[in-house]
Amino acid sequence: MLIPPYSSFLNSSIREHLLKKHKTMSLKTKKRRRRDRDTADISSSNNSSSSSSPPLKKRKTSNRKKGDTDSSDHKDRRAKRAERLSTSGGRKRSDGISRTNRDRSNAIGDGSDRRAQIINRERSGGISQDNSQRQRSGAITSREDGRGPDRRDLRARPIDKANDGTELWDGKTAPTLSEAIVKDVLSKQKPKYDIGKGRMVYPTETAPGVIEYLPLEGEASDNEIKNGLYVAIVPERPLSEFVNEKLNRESFVVEGGTITAIAIDNLTTAFENESNLVLRSQKYLDTMAASTTSLRQKWEDE
Numbered sequence: 001m002l003i004p005p006y007s008s009f010l011n012s013s014i015r016e017h018l019l020k021k022h023k024t025m026s027l028k029t030k031k032r033r034r035r036d037r038d039t040a041d042i043s044s045s046n047n048s049s050s051s052s053s054p055p056l057k058k059r060k061t062s063n064r065k066k067g068d069t070d071s072s073d074h075k076d077r078r079a080k081r082a083e084r085l086s087t088s089g090g091r092k093r094s095d096g097i098s099r100t101n102r103d104r105s106n107a108i109g110d111g112s113d114r115r116a117q118i119i120n121r122e123r124s125g126g127i128s129q130d131n132s133q134r135q136r137s138g139a140i141t142s143r144e145d146g147r148g149p150d151r152r153d154l155r156a157r158p159i160d161k162a163n164d165g166t167e168l169w170d171g172k173t174a175p176t177l178s179e180a181i182v183k184d185v186l187s188k189q190k191p192k193y194d195i196g197k198g199r200m201v202y203p204t205e206t207a208p209g210v211i212e213y214l215p216l217e218g219e220a221s222d223n224e225i226k227n228g229l230y231v232a233i234v235p236e237r238p239l240s241e242f243v244n245e246k247l248n249r250e251s252f253v254v255e256g257g258t259i260t261a262i263a264i265d266n267l268t269t270a271f272e273n274e275s276n277l278v279l280r281s282q283k284y285l286d287t288m289a290a291s292t293t294s295l296r297q298k299w300e301d302e
Contacts, residue, residue: 151256154297159259162252167264171296172289174232174282175268185233185277204231206281214281228283236276239285240292246270251300261297 152159158170169175191200192213201213206229214220220230235242247270249260271277289295 151299154259154299158297159254159261162254164253166252168252168259168297169262169264169267171261172286174234174285175264175271177233177268177272181272181277182233185279189279202231202279204279204281206284207287212281217282228281228286230282231279232282232285233271233277234280234285235271235274236278239288240294242270242274243267244294258300259297260300 159168160170161167186202189202191202193199194201194213194215197215197219199215199219201215203211204214206212206214214229214231215224217225217230217232224230243262247262247266249262251258251260
């Protein structure tokens with residue numbers, strides 16, 4: 001067997017090494033090229049998508065200077081807002097005017113039972129408290145004298161309406177007279193203007209020989225109503241004398257039994273037919289009514 005010379009063996013070893021190195025470099029080159037190609041594809045796709053989307057519109061800058069007038073749209077909005085404000089303001093003013101007129105008419109002719117409402121509101125709180133206390137204590141509501149269910153003290157809490165709907169006089173409060181009669185009586189007075197409260201006050205007898213200037217019931221405060229410090233138009237004669245002469249007591253069925261009292265409609269008619277009407281405070285009437293029992297409501301069986 002022939003052995004090749006050493007030089008030829010060496011040359012073949014070098015050749016194999018170079019061949020392996022070339023193959024390795026070729027593989028690396030192919031991988032790098034593939035990676036570069038993929039990167040190029042991704043960037044090209046991104047560029048194409050961005051080019052397909054519509055370009056952003058640039059904001060238009062107004063060339064209007066600071067001293068220029070407003071645009072038409074802005075003017076329209078301002079005009080509509082002004083119209084809205086003027087309409088609402090007109091509504092409020094009209095409501096205020098109508099309210100003022102209504103208050104004045106009530107002050108002149110209506111009287112409007114404000115005193116009864118205020119007193120009843122305070123009484124209702126006390127009544128509900130008393131009822132709850134009776135319920136808690138288990139108190140029996142029947143009277144010990146056998147006259148039936150527990151009945152109210154008519155002097156402290158008179159009944160304002162019978163079962164048939166007739167309004168009943170409490171024995172002291174002046175009735176509400178017609179507007180024509182009220183105007184006629186007030187026209188003969190010399191009132192003063194209360195600047196602080198914006199109302200007229202009239203010379204009123206608050207006690208025998210004592211004259212004070214008081215408002216009409218419709219213009220009095222709640223505190224004045226409660227204390228009877230307002231004008232009441234009544235006959236010049238003492239109240240008990242006038243009522244006992246002009247009116248008769250009647251029987252009315254109410255809750256708890258039957259009472260004798262005077263209907264407010266009959267009392268009002270008698271007052272309006274009287275020729276001599278004067279101004280007295282309601283507090284003065286309360287004092288006169290407290291001095292007699294002939295004007296009060298009474299249980300018929302007592």
